[in-house]
Amino acid sequence: MQIPLRSIGVFHAVARMGSVSRAADELCVTxxxxxxxxxxLEVHLGTALIVKAGRSIALTEAGERYFEMIGGEVERIAEATLRIRGFRSVMSLNLRATPTLSSKWLLPRLSAFLDAHPDIEVRLDGTxxxxxxxxxxxxxxxxxxxGRWPGLYVEGLAEERFLPVCAPALAPPESLEPAELGAFRLIHSVRSQxxxxxWFAQVGAEPAERWRRVLFDRSHMAVDAAAGGLGIALESTLMMTDELRAGLLACPVRAPPAIGLVTQWIVCPHDHLRHRKVQTFLAWLRTERDRWQAGEGGATL
Structure with missing residues (x-):
């Protein structure tokens, strides 16, 4: 029996991208x-594989099972085809992360992933x-x-600790009581959770009636401003690991309250989890997260 390989490849592209039009663009056809x-292919198999769902498409139960069975094989065929033509197979991983997490935590670690997985090309969108x-x-x-996004796979990245920090030249480590912070310019991250x-309510202190402050809409700007001596910022240890380790920032408050919170979440559709490139990146990301929690993230900074 003749196997409709072209139709199988087209179905794989549609199922992988979740869209007929995007699959058509990738395959350079209408x-x-x-x-x-x-x-x-549906006629050949005798069952429906795809149904319309509003403006998009969805896989039927048979389509889901068929895609699961052929997905890895089609990717291996594509890789073997490229290799036999003398090219190295490269998979593109399209990753999106917030600007602060991208610049302060992800980028310093990304070279390790790229070195370990030369067959995966990362496109990072800091949005x-x-x-x-x-x-x-x-x-x-x-x-x-x-972390509340129904219908998606959601996993917390790490629990972060939130601390007041500043350049040691502005106020030495552990030199201030909470109520004394009102004498300094306070740096606000307007999107911070x-x-x-x-923080003042948790320590039982009243902020100054008219506090001096400067506001930023990105945490990485607040971290950089604090390291530059502009004032005291209230930020996450996840976002300022390098600055704390290098001594550019330190906590000026004696016995600050323990405020822990998960604010960064790994998110994707459930069907993306079966892609090898996503599985590979998630495994690496969890290892880096665990290493951070065991080191800087779990230490008193």
């Missing part, structure tokens, strides 16, 4: 040509807005928020 190949996985070509996102008001 959407109608893609639909015809899918219909031919704060949440991904619309139905329309955007993003494999995996690290999203800032409360732990604002200064909450």
């Amino acid at each position: 959407p109608s040509a893609v639909s015809q190949q899918i219909q031919a 704060s807005g949440p991904t619309n996985f139905g329309t955007e070509n993003v494999d995996l996102e690290i999203r800032h928020g409360d 732990v604002p200064w008001g909450r």
Whole structure:
């Protein structure tokens, strides 16, 4: 019996990308040509593989099972084809993360992943807005928020500790009581989930009636401003590991309260988890997270 290899390849592209039009763009054919190949494969198999779901498409139960069975084999065939032509197979991993996490935590570690996995090419999009996985070509996102996004796979990255920090020249480590912070300019991250008001309430201190402050809409700007001596910032240890380790920042408060919170979340559609490149990156990311928690993240900084 003749196997419809072309139709199988087209189905794999549609199922992988979740879209007929995006599959057509990747294959350099028209959407109608893609639909015809899918219909031919369905006739060959005697079952429906794809159904319309509003403006997008969804796999039927048979389609899900078929894609699961052929996915790894099609990827291996594609890799073998490229290798036999003399090219190294490269998979592109489209990753989105917040600008602060990208620059302060992810980028200093990313070379280790790239060196260990030369067959995976990473495209990092440092964007704060949440991904619309139905329309955007993003494999995996690290999203800032409360972790409540129904219908998606959601995993907390790490528990962060929030501490007041400043350049040691501005105030030496452990030199201040909480109530004394009002004498300094306070740096505010306007999107932070732990604002200064909450911190003062937790330590039972009243902020100054008219506190001096400067506001930033990105945490990496607040961290850099504090390291530059502009004032005292209230920030996450996840976002300032390097600055704390290098002595550019330190906590000026004696016995600061323990405020722990997960604010960064690994997010993607559940079906993305079966892609080898996503599995590989997640395994590496969890290892880096565990290493951070056992070291700087778990230490008193």
